[in-house]
Amino acid sequence: MSQISVADLTEAQAVEELERLADEMAGHDLRYYQDDAPTVSDAEYDELKRRNADIEARFPHLQRENSPSLKVGAARSAQFSPVEHGVPMLSLDNAFSNDEAEEFDARIRRFLRLGADEPVFYMAEPKIDGLSASLRYEKGVLVQGATRGDGRVGEDVTANLRTIADIPHRLKGSGWPDVIEIRGEVYVELEAFAAFNKAAEEAGSRTYANPRNFAAGSLRQIDPKISATRPLRFFGYAWGLVSEPFAASQSEALEKLEAWGFVTTAPPAERVQGAQGLLDIYARFETLRPQLPFDIDGVVYKVDDLERQRRLGFVSRSPRWAIARKFPAQRARTILEAIDIQVGRTGAHTPVARLHPVTVGGVSVTNATLHNADEIARLDARIGDTVVLQRAGDVIPQIVEVDLAARPEGAEPYAFPHVCECPLKTALAQEINANGVESVVRRCTGEFACPFQRVEHLRHFVSRRAFDIEGLGEKQLQAFFDEGWINEPADIFRLARDEEKLAALRERDGYGETSVKNLVAGIDARRSIGLDRMIYGLGARDIGETTSTVLARHFDQFADLQAASEAAARGLPGATYLELSTAAGVGPKALDLLVEAGRAGVPADPWPQSEDLELKIGQVVPKLTKPARAALAQRYGTWEAFAEGLAQAAKGAPGEDYLTLAAVDGVGPVAAQSLARFFAEEHNRQKVENLLAELDVQAVAKPKTDTAVAGKTVVFTGSLEKMTRDEAKAQAEALGAKVASSVSKKTHLVVYGPGAGSKLKTAQELNIDMMDEDQWLALVASL
Structure with missing residues (x-):
């Protein structure tokens, strides 16, 4: 059903919507709590919870016994023994704004019937993004440890919890009850999390999206020895079953826990007064967050x-006396620790911000784009600055703001390099575009002499959407390049047949017969390759995946594309022609008229005494439209400048072969120029010749035009379970559809899988046709 507002739902629609929400949230719970691999952000899940709660508030009689609003956590895994908690481990309601925090304080006062002058004190504690656990101590000795599970029954992970150094096996000091369940959070510090992921990625092992998933996955290991190798830590901050009271306040309880040997959150936890105290501490924690060694997602x-807690009691699955104020999911503050420069395959020098790790939108972020030198200057970003980071969906995180008030003393403006980062230190250059404007991108002028560019070309060649060679990752590629074994793409295929090099490889650490055999198999599997992947893999500038597909469908053979590109190179347009072609108001028809006039020879000024250039241009090129005449008059200013520009444009007009290539639907002049220049270079033609000697390039099937989705725009969203996103895209394009990455009014169909979030919501709001993965596969099979 479309996303109807809660206020507009009929009772029948409410029943259907509650059932849908329950099913969707149950799937998310399973992936979050059991698999430690969520497919939606916390913010998207919270939105589902709020909608469910709002519907139940409007139709309270429709609340079901298994409603998500009554659940805490998820069912325990069968791989661990059950542990029934002496007191249920409930979750907290959430607040997302100052108004909601103030209303929480007002509710407390109303319930306790407090006068306006009677103070209410709160403990404000950092909301650790980890895994809740409960530790049962009898006479001061740890006897059992469990996860929260569904809140009433958890999982027995005693042996795993004993491996965490922060958890005392025997309580220190004195004064603890004979029986007490200490509760808290298992977490991992940000630096340790980043180090683990880096090592895992290099080893080809599983990595984790964020510290919470890492902590959960590490604790819930069948073998405690694995948990013992993970850098897990524990904060104690609450308690469950106790045989006798031991404190009069939350703040006193934290002091007792610390005395008994636990690490607590005080500091930075702080006792505050009233609603204003809640708002002030939230602002302080938001500022403090980048400086903490662990991740928090709220207060x-x-x-x-x-x-007072006892009097306030509980409501369904949460206490009245506590609430979690969460940070915005897609924005966070953190510290800019360094600015590194990455050199791309075209020599572009792109600055990358290295950040103190922070979770944004459910993902741990340590890097963000800074785009270019102009962007750094605009932000005035400096090392040590506190910055505001933004991430939306799959978009690369970016810095949107610098907190100048928090700038450390002595922070220096960033000096962008003027030479390449490579050992050759080649000069950087800023290109001048057709309008005479200097590009913001700074490129190394060394091209293939620059080792960084050569490696990046090779990385692009073996990337997933190009040749996708299994077993040849960045680490191996860099090692082979440093060894001198791989300098160009053809060398990869030669390596698979070089017995001398393969024999030497078998003797190296990390390799062996099986590894070498798999590497050779991965290379040989790509000796037969589609024309579209071949074109894309060459890495010519401005030739992306979509343009490669267009070219592959237009040219049946690679030789045809190369011949057309080389012919186009003999008739490349001149700079003045390109400048004129991009002038405002000058379209293709006007450009042809101007070139024709220039070839005919530009006459002398028809009215030397007149300053009306627009009128003069109309006299010489009478078929030009008034907007074109006005644009040209403004551009050139004088008759002499116009006449010279016309002559040069005619002289630099492109040849027919270039125009033919640019006219291919979906190619255009920019891609045509890039192809022509690529094949005009002898070293590029030689690289291609060497590569073709190793390959069998296959023609690409033309897309169908008579299917139900031909000519329509399709968007895939969520986690597809029966095919990869690339397979789905290829299916759609083969059926004649266009695949887009975002949903708009021009979208015809949205295909969704588990975890579909904002795109599905937008589709519902725009009343766009939707189907799940199984329905899509059924449609494909029927066409």
């Missing part, structure tokens, strides 16, 4: 007085 407010 937990708890009424400090335990007697």
Whole structure:
């Protein structure tokens, strides 16, 4: 059903919507709690919870026994023994704004019937993004440890919890009850998390999206020895079953826990007063977040007085006396620790921000784009600055703001390099575009002499959407390049047949007979390759995946594309022609008229005494439209400048072969120029010749034009379970559809899988046709 507002739902629609929400949230719970691999962000999940709660508030009689609003966590895994908690481990309601925080304070006051002058104190504690755990101590000795599970029954992970150094096996000091369940959070510090992921990626092992998933996956290992190797830590901040009271307030309880040997969150936890105290501490924690060694996703407010907590009690699955104020999911503050320069395959020098790790939108972020030198200057970003980071969906995180008030003393403006980062230190250059404007991109002028560019070309060649050679990752490619074994793409295929090099490889650490055999198999599997992947793999500038597909469908053979490109190179347009072709108001027809006039010879000024250039241009080229005449008059200013520009444009007009290539639907002048220049270079032609000697390039099937989706725009969203996103895209394009990455009014169909979030919501709001993955596959099979 489309996303109807809660206020407009009929009762029948509410029943259907509650069922849909329950099913969707149950799937997310399974992936979050059991698989430690969520497919939606916390913010998207919270939005589902709020919609469910709003519907139940409007139709309270429709609340079901298994409603998500009554659930805490998820069912335990069968691989661990059950542990029934002495007191349920409930979750907290959420607040997302200052108004909601103030309303929380107002509710507390109304319930306790407090006068305006009676103070209410709260403990404000950092909301650790980890895995909740409960530790049962009897006479001061740890006897059992469990996860939260569904809140009532958790998983027995005692042996795993004993491996965490922060958890005492025997309580220190004295004064603890004979029986007490200490509760807290298992977490991992940000630097340790980043180090683990880096090592895992290099080893080809599983990496984790964020610290919470890492902590959960590490604790819930069948073999405690694995948990022991993970850098897990524990904060104690609460308790469950106790045989006798041990404190009068939350703040006193934290002091007791610390005395008994636990690491607590105080500091930075702090006791505050009233609604204003809640707002002030939230702002302080938001500022403090980048400086903490662990990740937090908000602040937990708890009424400090335990007697007042007892009076306030609980509502369904959460306490009245506590609430979690969460940070915005897609924005975060962090520290800019360094600015590194990455050299791309075209020599572009792109600055990358290295950040103190922070979770944004459910993903741990340590890097963000800074785009170019102009962007750094605009932000005035400096090392050590506190910056605001933004991430939306799959978009690369970017810095949107610098907190100048928090700038450390002595921070220096960033000096962008003027020479390449490579050992050759080749000069950087800024290109001048057709309008005479200097490009913001700075490129190394060394091209293939630059080792960085050569490696990047090779990385592009073996990338997933190009040749996708299994077993030849960045680490191996760099090693082979440093060894001198691989300098160009053809060398990859030669390596697979070089017995001397393969024999030497078998003797190296990390290799062996099986590894070498798999590498050779991965290379040989790509000796037969589609024409579209071949074109894309060459890495010519401005020739992306879509343009490669267009070219492959237009030219049946690679030789035909190369011949057309080389012919186009003999008739490349001149700079003045390109400048004129991009002038405002000058379209293709006007450009042809101007070139024709220039070839005929530009006459002398028809009215030397007149300053009306627009009128003069109309006299010489009478078929020009008034907007074109006005644009040209403004551009050139004088008759002499116009006449010279016309002559040069005619002289630099492109040849027919170039125009033919540019006219291919979906190619255009920019891609045509790039192809022509690529094949005009002798070293590029030689590289291609060497590569073709190793390959069998296959023609690409033409897309169908008579299917139900031909000519329509399709968007895929969510986690597809029966095919990869690339397979789905290829299916759609083969059926004649266009695949887009975002949903708009021009979208005809959205195909969704588990975890579909904002794109599915947008499709519902725009009333766009939708189908799940199984329905899509059924459609494909029927066509």
